[in-house]
Amino acid sequence: MTYVVALDVGGTSMKGGLVTRGGEVTVLAGRPTGREHGPDAVVQAVRAYVGEIADLGRSRYGVEPAGVGLAVPGIVTASTAVYSANIGWRDVPAEAFTPPGVPARLGHDVRTGGLAESVFGAGRDVADFLFLPIGTGIAGAVVLRGEPYGGARGWGGEIGHASVWPAGEKCACGQIGCLETYASASAVARRFTERSGSTVTAKEVVERAVAGDPVAAEVFGEAIEALAIALASYVLVLDPALIVIGGGLAEAGAALFEPLRERLAGRLAFREPPPVRPAALGPRAGMLGAALLGWQAAGDDDAGADWSLDVLRGGSVS
Amino acid sequence: MTYVVALDVGGTSMKGGLVTRGGEVTVLAGRPTGREHGPDAVVQAVRAYVGEIADLGRSRYGVEPAGVGLAVPGIVTASTAVYSANIGWRDVPAEAFTPPGVPARLGHDVRTGGLAESVFGAGRDVADFLFLPIGTGIAGAVVLRGEPYGGARGWGGEIGHASVWPAGEKCACGQIGCLETYASASAVARRFTERSGSTVTAKEVVERAVAGDPVAAEVFGEAIEALAIALASYVLVLDPALIVIGGGLAEAGAALFEPLRERLAGRLAFREPPPVRPAALGPRAGMLGAALLGWQAAGDDDAGADWSLDVLRGGSVS
Structure with a gap:
């Protein structure tokens, strides 16, 4: 079973999960970004969280993650977190957040939620x-x-x-x-x-x-x-x-x-x-959109179109 | 020399011209749409005007026009003038305005002006x-x-x-x-x-x-x-x-x-x-954008990128 690591990074907290190609979602407990310790600490916290989610994926599915997707605030390109007034970082490359060798893609937090609503949420039609x-x-x-x-x-x-x-x-x-x-x-x-x-x-x-x-x-x-x-x-x-x-x-x-x-x-x-x-996806829209970014990073632009809202809502929480 | 017939149809008046692939513009005198006689009369007036411009093109360049582009008000698709409150027409196909056998494309009047400003006007960069x-x-x-x-x-x-x-x-x-x-x-x-x-x-x-x-x-x-x-x-x-x-x-x-x-x-x-x-193109933006639509109708999506503003401003007026 192939899967991606998906993360929605807000100003003060972040939410992560594992999402398979078929849309099976495992939501992890959220955690603080620790932004009061400065932007470098946030990068480290994100990286550690991504690493833990990837470890869970390896143990559950027996393979490396196919990709990592991250929704982040501020100004962002697919490869760089350019700037966030909220967090204070500047020009952080996607690789700084992710395990070596795993393709990653970043997206703007609200637009990544919009992507999820677009592909399989309230805007799917x-x-x-x-x-x-x-x-x-x-x-x-x-x-x-x-x-x-x-x-x-x-x-x-x-x-x-x-x-x-x-x-x-x-x-x-x-x-x-x-x-x-x-x-x-x-x-x-x-x-x-x-x-x-x-x-x-x-x-x-x-x-x-x-x-x-x-x-x-x-x-x-x-x-x-x-x-x-x-x-x-x-x-x-x-x-x-x-x-x-x-x-x-x-x-x-x-x-x-x-x-x-x-x-x-x-x-x-x-x-x-x-x-x-x-909206159809509630507070998980950002994380689910990040999963789509992870699949895009893995070279799969079609992921999500066949995901069911029921599966997503019933996703197990570890 | 290949050329297109370009027309900017406003509520009360219309402006037409011949535009070669190299951006040589011949602007014709504008004329009324005659909307006070009803939408069918406007369609006939546009068709007559297009026909006259095409005749001028044939006599000047010795060939049929490569295409016809028309900027029109209201709701419009590339092939149909769907609705205009201003003129009163509904669902007029592009062929109703144009000589038989010449490919034609319609565009919304303001957006067609924006197309011209985009391709070779103030927004070209x-x-x-x-x-x-x-x-x-x-x-x-x-x-x-x-x-x-x-x-x-x-x-x-x-x-x-x-x-x-x-x-x-x-x-x-x-x-x-x-x-x-x-x-x-x-x-x-x-x-x-x-x-x-x-x-x-x-x-x-x-x-x-x-x-x-x-x-x-x-x-x-x-x-x-x-x-x-x-x-x-x-x-x-x-x-x-x-x-x-x-x-x-x-x-x-x-x-x-x-x-x-x-x-x-x-x-x-x-x-x-x-x-x-x-803006760079003044009141001719709509007609010049219509010329780009005419070239698109002729299968040439690249027309305009090399047109010079000086040539356009100096276009001869017959």
Whole structure:
């Protein structure tokens, strides 16, 4: 049985797994990146984690991994982690993370999640869509003609910092009125606390909004309006076949999707909106996309098309 | 000498020419589309115009045209003018416009202009840019990986209807705060008239703004601010290597470009803006792009790369 090692490296934690060519997934326990010890320590931590996953693969399948795929934050090419403000590294080659002799490929974290949603997730039936995970921050994977698109220099997808209220609230990034400052999960929690004095999670804000709390409803409604404004502009410029919302806020379900669809349609006068659907792969999208990168590194560009969502969701966890 | 027939069909008028494989351009006098007589009349007028240009080509070069390229408004595929609200036609095949037996290709008007700017105009050195002609309306050609991109169904590029002030002025399209309602040439003229009572052209508004007229400066400044807001969002989502501004308003030159560059940079806190440059091909971009479509129809995808801007600008006019 051939397999790849797949890793989704976030700012503070990382998630890894083994994924066979047939889509059998073994998810390992996540672990911290240790970024408080500096970028070199993160590289060492990633390398050690990849090594342990590869050891598990050798013992389970009796062969070397066919490839390694890594989803990493910041600016990234297939062979180099160019820069991450979050981690602090610069120009780290893929080989620094991986066992000698095993082919490796890197990808941008959000776009790698978008790749997985594209190949066998919520976007599997379309070529052109936006994958928008909404968590502590907001960034998107712009999937065009079947491929995640990062722009001229890999800085694309920053829809979280598109201004929806250009004379509105100041964002932590220094700009005015960014989508993220109204609609990220952390913004929803922060803005509720500012108005109510209560410290709660975004999930609780949604629950209170659904239960009729007027302050929670106002804050959550403003988040949805900000999303509708940003998505309307996206739709007008890029005419996607689909919008896929993921991340923690998507767990709000109908409380998010129903008003969002309605407000998006209300912001579009001369065209229909595309469907707006929840992501299929949840928080594992990045790791599963990294598995596709690992198979690409192994020379297999077709992996994933026949993977089943049920197998993935039922993947064993060691 | 081989040549193609190229036509840029707008709502009310059309421009045609003969373009040789070497980039020698003969521009013919434009003529009305006659849309007031209905869509069938427009098809007949286009067909007649194409026929006359082909006759000129036969008499000048002694051979049949190698192909015909047509830039048309609305929704369009390479072989069919699917729909235009402006003209009213539906599902007109390319053959309806062209002499029997001559291969033809259609393209979207703005994207065809963007194709020309991409192949031998202001975008010739980059693969990813926005071509934004600003005239009576605003629509863009989103050029990605060297090709104009129209989205899942060909409705893309409508950046003129992205909302820059979501609680702002109502646009003629029915939406609120569209870029076009602040920054098109007709919006600049209209908004100046509303505030001053004087009826002038956008060009005159710019001249008055430069001369120190406070109302003109305010209206033109608001147009530039609206452009900066829309372009900042575009840059964040798509990370273009370049922004190319064309159309009548680009003739304002430094009065437009200098404050626009400054305000765009001011709207971007954590990344540099791309260069913002004037278009190279002027109002002929659509016709020249149609010539490239004509060569593509003839099986020659490489035409244009060696065309010189000087030759194009000096093209003889019959």
